[in-house]
Amino acid sequence: MEAKKTTITNHTDGTNRFKTPSIRIINPLTQNRTNGNSLLSVKFNTINNSTSIANSTTPLRNRNKVKLKPGHSPLDWNHIVTTKGINGELITGLSQLKEDSAFLQLNSKTSIHQLNLSIPPYKIKPHLKINKEILQRHQKWISTDDKTSTDNDYWCVIDGTVYCLTEYLDFHPGGIDIITSLKDKDLLPWFNKHHRWISYEKLLQTCFVGIYVEEKYV
């Protein structure tokens, strides 16, 4: 049976690759899953046959979720995407990129020109190309608990696409360390292992940096 979805639509940039940021709610009872978890903490009360959203104090069995900081709910993330994200403000490290000789050699003048015009990377065509050397310069994660720390700059690769997770990490319900411990790897297999039903393309649409290219493909 097909999953029941609710989509909140905000904007579109008219491209094929990227669709509108949205929040998707999936009915866990219709999912073919083995652990009985849901996308959001939706509880189905079998005694009075009603449905309720679990509050933060409700114990979640068999879950590896972390307690997120206040102001870091999925709705908060959606708000940030539609305010900062659409302007390209969720991507850290872009100023260094403009001075990175490896990046400048790898990318077309057209793409670099758009970057210099401050066009958000998710709108740049052809997409920016990022190789391992460039990526590694953007994988610095210290902590956001230290309010004076402005050095965080965390990019990752998911299915060959480079995303900036600097802003998203604090919103990740599975925690920060589980992602940053995999910084040298394409995250797709781990992503699919934990939550293949989630659309990272939509959640991270405005965190898109570019396409990962292996050295041999350059």
Ligand code: HEM
């Ligand atoms: C980088 C892109 C990722 C995004 C956008 C993302 C997003 C999410 C979301 C929305 C949830 C909540 C799921 C729910 O409520 O059912 C979640 C939970 C979780 N994620 Fe991720 N995730 C990402 C990567 C990863 C990776 C790479 C791992 C593992 C290495 C991971 C491990 C987990 C775990 C363990 C949970 C808690 C699952 C549970 O027990 O319910 N995530 N993630």
